Amino acid sequence: MPASVEGIGIFGTVTDAWQRPLDDVGSKGRDRGLGAKCSLVPANYDGPLLRNALVYEPETNFGFSVLRPIIAGGPTEENLAEATALTKQIKVYPLSEAGGEAATNYVDV
Numbered sequence: 001m002p003a004s005v006e007g008i009g010i011f012g013t014v015t016d017a018w019q020r021p022l023d024d025v026g027s028k029g030r031d032r033g034l035g036a037k038c039s040l041v042p043a044n045y046d047g048p049l050l051r052n053a054l055v056y057e058p059e060t061n062f063g064f065s066v067l068r069p070i071i072a073g074g075p076t077e078e079n080l081a082e083a084t085a086l087t088k089q090i091k092v093y094p095l096s097e098a099g100g101e102a103a104t105n106y107v108d109v
Contacts, residue, residue, distance in 0.1 A: 001025050002089035003035030008082050010090070012067030014038060016058035023056060027070055030054060038065075039095060050098055 001010060009027030016022060027033035037053040040063040049055060056063065067090065069083035093102035 001031060001036050001038060002086055004033035005082070005086060007072040008079060008086055009033045009070045010067055010087065011070050012065050014040070014056055014065045015063060017060035017062040017064075020059070022058060022063070023054070025054070025065065026067065041095070048095075050095070 004010070004027045010033075011024070011026040011028050013024050014022045023030055025031060025036065025038060030036070031054065037050045039050055039053045039055045041047075041049070041055060041057055042061065043057050043059070045057065067087070069087055071079050071083050073079070088106055091102045091104050093100075093104070
């Protein structure tokens with residue numbers, strides 16, 4: 001989760017497969033917009049973790065997060081471009097690939 005920048009932040013919720021919220025993340029979440037790494041791990045996981053990561057143990061084998069940019073002052077062409085650039089700093093990858101070059105596919109909807 002990237003840190004917020006002036007006028008633009010990210011907000012979202014980490015959930016399990018049944019859409020039960022685990023935590024809010026981003027500018028209004030536990031990391032308070034300062035940026036954080038989040039790890040979803042299975043129950044009773046005792047393997048390596050990312051240093052200083054926010055760790056979640058969903059009750060299901062899958063989890064996901066819905067994230068959105070928050071833009072101060074309403075959308076303009078300039079701050080929409082900045083919000084897009086900020087959201088493209090979000091990386092999603094298996095824990096086993098931490099530390100490598102994580103490739104995240106971004107889809108413009």
